[in-house]
Amino acid sequence: MRNIKLTIAYDGTNFHGFQVQPNLRTVQGVLEEVIGRVAQHPVSIIGSGRTDAGVHARAQVVNFETDVRIPVEKWPIALNTRLPDDLVVTAAEEMPPDFHSRFSAKGKVYRYQIDLSASPNVFTRLYAYHYPYPLRIEPMIEAARHLAGRHDFTSFCAANTPVENKVRLLHHVELTREDHLLTITCRGEGFLYNMVRIIAGTLLDVGRDRISPDAIPTILSACDRTQAGVTAPAHGLTMWEVLYE
Amino acid sequence: MRNIKLTIAYDGTNFHGFQVQPNLRTVQGVLEEVIGRVAQHPVSIIGSGRTDAGVHARAQVVNFETDVRIPVEKWPIALNTRLPDDLVVTAAEEMPPDFHSRFSAKGKVYRYQIDLSASPNVFTRLYAYHYPYPLRIEPMIEAARHLAGRHDFTSFCAANTPVENKVRLLHHVELTREDHLLTITCRGEGFLYNMVRIIAGTLLDVGRDRISPDAIPTILSACDRTQAGVTAPAHGLTMWEVLYE
Incomplete structure (x- = not known):
């Protein structure tokens, strides 16, 4: 075979x-x-x-x-x-016969795209979450830095997910902006259910001064889904790359 | 009113x-x-x-x-x-009452987008024409230079278009490439029916060495639609901007 x-x-x-x-x-x-x-x-x-x-x-x-x-x-x-x-x-x-697309993967990269235009951009409407509110990017970058590293991400995982170990290594969370398109790139060893969408929802709350960047370590250590922000909509998320050796 | x-x-x-x-x-x-x-x-x-x-x-x-x-x-x-x-x-x-979106316009900008990836890019498939053939860009730029200026564009207008005067001023035709996306930007005082799509189809023929860039002046002066390339598909075309005083 x-x-x-x-x-x-x-x-x-x-x-x-x-x-x-x-x-x-x-x-x-x-x-x-x-x-x-x-x-x-x-x-x-x-x-x-x-x-x-x-x-x-x-x-x-x-x-x-x-x-x-x-x-x-x-x-x-x-x-x-x-x-x-x-x-x-x-x-x-x-x-080779032992290659397995899931078990052989060393990590993944996801991107979450946000359209900050006042009126939605028709050409990105299917691939970016339209979020026409003033955002402060600097605190979002600071919060993203707190998320990187090896943590128990229970607070950033859909409640009742039947996975025992919710510790994951997140290599980095990067924010880039080009015109009205804000992109959150998450690169990690593994991801929990809804993890990137909850990270995106939480960073948006940080950008609107609803969550302080300094609160991220507390939210992480609470291991409680209700402490983080909402789950941002699915259509903003793209599986960008799967990493192999 | x-x-x-x-x-x-x-x-x-x-x-x-x-x-x-x-x-x-x-x-x-x-x-x-x-x-x-x-x-x-x-x-x-x-x-x-x-x-x-x-x-x-x-x-x-x-x-x-x-x-x-x-x-x-x-x-x-x-x-x-x-x-x-x-x-x-x-x-x-x-x-003011005398503003008329058509008669007051001083010109327009159109963009024609071409996806040169081997396999079509799913995210641009509705907005760019997938054209997975090797193209030489330099001759296309040379041909584009010949198209700029005030010319009778009968050869670049759908046949039987009931417009008497087919002389138009084309300010410029610019080619830019970002990754696999090739963009042809046409800026002009006015455009004839299918003009940008025929320019795009003709430039693609130039890129594949089917038409020499030096043939463009001859094609223009022939005032004959059959001399230019095919009409590129509609979905690659975007009305980019309308220019007013």
């Missing part, structure tokens, strides 16, 4: 998230169906992680096994001619 | 162009309906120019007359709360 790694991009607007669900259009469902048609056998793909309904991906990674002997460089075109235009394969690579 | 100027942005994907057509969703149709509801009287808007089905606008300008005494700065929010999310009012201004 050959182990094929695909890098894929999708516009999450019209998908009910990554994971297969009966009778719903999902990234995994559409991709397995199309790979199965090309391979002429049923295929199960493994994703580096799930994304929720409305969340996008610039470079999500999946892998699957097949004995079909299509040269690996032909997979992107073979699939893209059959895939809908909101789901694109950008690269394919044959990997 | 007050003469209100609106600056509007729209994603042209789901509009059958700017101009009202019976039973079709058009920018003018949607906007007149919503302004009429706010003003509580029927309204006719004048656009700076029409855009075809699929063409976008970053800053199209329209004006209309009303005797409703809503403060002009309230118009954008009053309209945006009622408009669909692919049509946004970004500014409103009260103008």
Whole structure:
């Protein structure tokens, strides 16, 4: 069997998230169906992680096994001619048998985009959260610095998430601004459910002086979801990159 | 009567162009309906120019007359709360009675965007023409220089366009590239039907060595539509700005 790694991009607007669900259009469902048609056998793909309904991906990674002997460089075109235009394969690579898109990943990069224009920008409306309020960026940068590091992120994880260990290493949280587009980039070893969206919601509260940057260590140590800000909307979030050795 | 100027942005994907057509969703149709509801009287808007089905606008300008005494700065929010999310009012201004969004315009800026990625970029797919072929940019810049100036643009105008005088002043045609996105910016006093899309199609032929940059003066002087390149697809085109005194 050959182990094929695909890098894929999708516009999450019209998908009910990554994971297969009966009778719903999902990234995994559409991709397995199309790979199965090309391979002429049923295929199960493994994703580096799930994304929720409305969340996008610039470079999500999946892998699957097949004995079909299509040269690996032909997979992107073979699939893209059959895939809908909101789901694109950008690269394919044959990997050793032990490569697993989730367990082999060393980390991930997510971006949360915010449109600060007074009136929403029609061209980014599906990919950026429109937030037309005056924001102070300096305190947000200070709060972001407090978030970086190895912490118990229970306060930044959806309540009742059935994961025992909520300690994660967040390499950095960076803010960049270009015109009216504010981008929060989170790079970390691993992420909890809704973690980046709660970080974004909390940083927006900091930018509006509702939370002091100095309160971040207290919020972290409280290990209480109600202490952090709201979960920012899904459509501002993009899985940017999956990191491997 | 007050003469209100609106600056509007729209994603042209789901509009059958700017101009009202019976039973079709058009920018003018949607906007007149919503302004009429706010003003509580029927309204006719004048656009700076029409855009075809699929063409976008970053800053199209329209004006209309009303005797409703809503403060002009309230118009954008009053309209945006009622408009669909692919049509946004970004500014409103009260103008002298003789302001006419078309006749008062001194020129326009259009942008044509081309996605040169091997696999299409899902996030620009609605706003850039995917053209995954190797292009030589230098000859395209040279050809663009030949297009600038005051010329008879019959060769760069849809055949059978019922306009007598096809002489137009094109201030400049600029090419810029950022990552895989190539942008052709045309700034001119006035444009003929399909002119920017034919310029884009012709420059792409130049980039692929199908047309020599030196052939542009000959193509212009032929005054024959069949001499220029194809009309590039509508969705790559955005009306960028309308120029007034």
